[in-house]
Amino acid sequence: MGIPPSPNMKVFKFLLIFTMMISLRQQLKNHFLIGFVPFGEEFEDVIKPFIKDIKQLQHGIVMKIGEEEVWVTGGLDLTMADLPQGNDLAGILRQNANYGYRTCEVFKENLTEIDYDIKKHGRYHHLTNNYFDYLHQLHDVPSLQTAFAKEHGLCIKPNVLDQLFRDRYTQTPQDAFHA
Numbered sequence: 001m002g003i004p005p006s007p008n009m010k011v012f013k014f015l016l017i018f019t020m021m022i023s024l025r026q027q028l029k030n031h032f033l034i035g036f037v038p039f040g041e042e043f044e045d046v047i048k049p050f051i052k053d054i055k056q057l058q059h060g061i062v063m064k065i066g067e068e069e070v071w072v073t074g075g076l077d078l079t080m081a082d083l084p085q086g087n088d089l090a091g092i093l094r095q096n097a098n099y100g101y102r103t104c105e106v107f108k109e110n111l112t113e114i115d116y117d118i119k120k121h122g123r124y125h126h127l128t129n130n131y132f133d134y135l136h137q138l139h140d141v142p143s144l145q146t147a148f149a150k151e152h153g154l155c156i157k158p159n160v161l162d163q164l165f166r167d168r169y170t171q172t173p174q175d176a177f178h179a
Contacts, residue, residue: 043085044160051163058165076166089161091132093153128154 037046060073079089087094110116131152138145149156 043088047160051160054164076161076164079161088155089159091155091159091162092128093155128152 037043054074054076057072057074060071062069063072064070079086084094131148131154135145135148135152135154135156138148145156148154
């Protein structure tokens, strides 16, 4: 996040919907639709203007509220997606890959094992972030990068939302079955 141009300037940050009571979060008026991706269009092409604006807001902008100039910062906090797009947004291969879900490292052959240790093999965000860091270090050796990405079920190409300060795992599924 950016630094205010003056140390005496008030600083405002965006309102997190999660700080609202659940009864307020459930009201449709408190949800902000950015837009739909028209049929046949690419998500990246539609979201680029939004990304540009959010990047500017992340660094902070001066706004006049009443007679006072204030420093306002904000960012992307939560995304809503179906399961395949949620994996795309998290940089994880889709469910037909070896692992399947953005928060799980259960190999597909182990999905039916009743005694499988999910705690030991969970896809924890701090570990996956380390995987992504290492994956990007391998960019000079494509064969190693591809092998590492396949081993851990990661996408090599960064997602368009990776340009923003965000937690790739803070998503909510759009359907009750994956909530």
